Amino acid sequence: MPTRIIPVIMCGGAGSRLWPVSRDTMPKQFISLFGRESTFQRAMALLADEKVFASAIVITNTEYRFTVQEQLLAIGATAQIVLEPTRRDSAAAVAVATELALARDPDAIVGVFAADHVVQDGSQFVETCRQAAAVAAQGRIVTIGIAPTHPASSYGYIRLGDDIGDGAREVAAFVEKPDEARATQYLLDGYLWNSGNFIFDAATMRNELEAFEPEVLHPVVEAVARAKTDLDFVLLDLAAFGQAKKISIDYAVMERTKKAAVVSGKFGWSDVGAWSAVWDLSDKDADGNVVEGRGYVLDGSNNLVRSEDALVAVIGLDDIAVISTRDAVLVAPKAKADKVKEMVALITANGESEAGAHREIQRPWGKYLSVDMGSRYQVKRITVKPGGVLSLQKHYHRAEHWVVVRGTAEVTRNGEIIVVHETESIYLPIGCVHRMANPGKIPLELIEVQVGSYLGEDDIVRIEDVYSRV
Structure with missing residues (x-):
């Protein structure tokens, strides 16, 4: 591998799929879902191999800046913390990462990783990144695909193209989230899940942004050039950054470029997109129950019970999730856990502050x-x-x-x-x-x-x- 990967952690999102624990004021990437460390801290730990990774860049917003700083300090990690003054979607964030990486090294290889995903085999993850970086150094934008374990309708898929060597394939097409029947066919046809993590040659990404979305790239270049250091943070220029087109990197580049490649990651990946995924990844008792906090289950199996404060007792129920915080309680069959986002939208529409804010x-x-x-x-x-x-x-x-x-x-x-x-x-x-x-x-x-x-x-x-x- 010609150069170390400059890892970029995307850490500004505020998802609601793990409500009521995850909310705008403290989203899931900063929450300890498995053990003591948050998924953000776990992601940073994966990037600790200095033979493979250079010092990290964390892209977040002003609201989360001190949480990022505190969580890095707690695990003894360091990173360049870059603050987006307004939210402009992932294409602008990738453009920022590209500019910062090129300022370090004109031959930079960049890895963009989510802060709220979980990897089970860290050494295999590092090896996959090393493999992807070797392909990226040939002028490629390499996405990490995941072999599906079931016909999920909540993920995008990747149709594989020709073999290009080094364990990589061309991307024939990115496919939007399918229904269950189509997802089943995708499994039979050898499609991969799109994990949303990718590694690329920075110069190639800059050229593709210039070709496809100059309305993203040009304002970002100016925002980085006019950025200021505030305490330990790099604050992008608001006037320039606010002019960047709001579009995802998938639509901006990944689905349009002819330079996309894919390597298969076999490291046990989850985007932890629902409470059912938390149950899947957690240690269980003899009856398949997962209990965190002050919870008890009697005559029930395969339940997820999580309580921050109140005592929660579950009797005679199977396959449900009960999530209790200081000010809100969620009860749902695990099979319906993907409906939580819809419920949060309903609660928000009725003006309930608990939809987005913790006490x-x-x-x-x-x-x-x-x-x-x-x-x-x-x-x-x-x-x-x-x-x-x-x-x-x-x-x-x-x-x-x-x-x-x-x-x-x-x-x-x-x-x-x-x-x-x-x-x-x-x-x-x-x-x-x-x-x-x-x-x-x-x-x-x-x-x-x-x-x-x-x-x-x-x-x-x-x-x-x-x-x-x-």
Whole structure:
């Protein structure tokens, strides 16, 4: 292989197929679905072989930037974190990756991988990437196909063309998601699933984008040239990036290029596209049940029970999924798990905030959980990590009362610095300029009681912020 692969992790999506655990405020790539690590962290771990992979690029958005940073730190990984200022679909993201890679090396080979997929055989995955890179170095765009295990109607398929050597085939056609009967025929005809992961010669991809979608490439080139470094992030220029055409890389290039090739990946792949897939990939008890959290099953088999908080008891049921979070519960036959996205659309249409937002919200300084809310009050449980600092801010419509239950808070109130210890409290009247920091070595935990005529998060006037959110 002439050069190491520059791996690019696409990490900006906000899927709803694993609702209510996955939501816009914390999508599935950042959730620990199997063991302690998220699928994003597992994806990064796959790319740790420095003989095969160069340092990674993670493409995400401003909303998830601190989650990406924190999850990388937790596993001791590093990456160039690139922020899209607005969502323009995957073609623009691939164009960004191509420009950044070419800036490193004019002969760059790039691998684009999803942050929310699961690979079971890591060494075989690396070997497949090595094989694909050798083909890509010949001026090819190589997609990784997966041998189907069943006639899935939720995946796109690849029809194989001529053998081009090195274990690769030309792509005769990309085929959209079929019905079950057609998918069954595809299996008999030797089609592969399209995993959406691909490896390409960067110069070739740039030329194809220029030929097929200059309305994607040219704004991206400008956005990268005018990008700024903000803290540890690369922020693409909004004015330029916002002009990029919104189109997927499949439609923009993959289905039009004559340079597409495919290698077959036999490393145990799943896009974890439904709760049924989570059950498939999880360890099961003697009755085939998967239980995470405070769950119990009696006289039932092949169930998936997952609870973040409440006690969940299932009696006399088979093949169902029960997913319980602090504020929402999903109950469905596993065979109907692909309908979750439709249910979320229905919930969204009825204006339910739980469709996209969790009660626990992550922030760069820690997190907060909404415990109770009324017409003129809200109670939050706030956790500030050691060294964390909230913005210097004020509110026009609410007063706040902070009660420290663990650790020590350093509070700035109208220029005065006050140290608040466990069991102590402090009052912040409407309009006062205030800030809180955790100077200690353990997490700071406190209860915040807000009282006022308006309690929305947009009643925060930030004056200074160490996380550049002003």
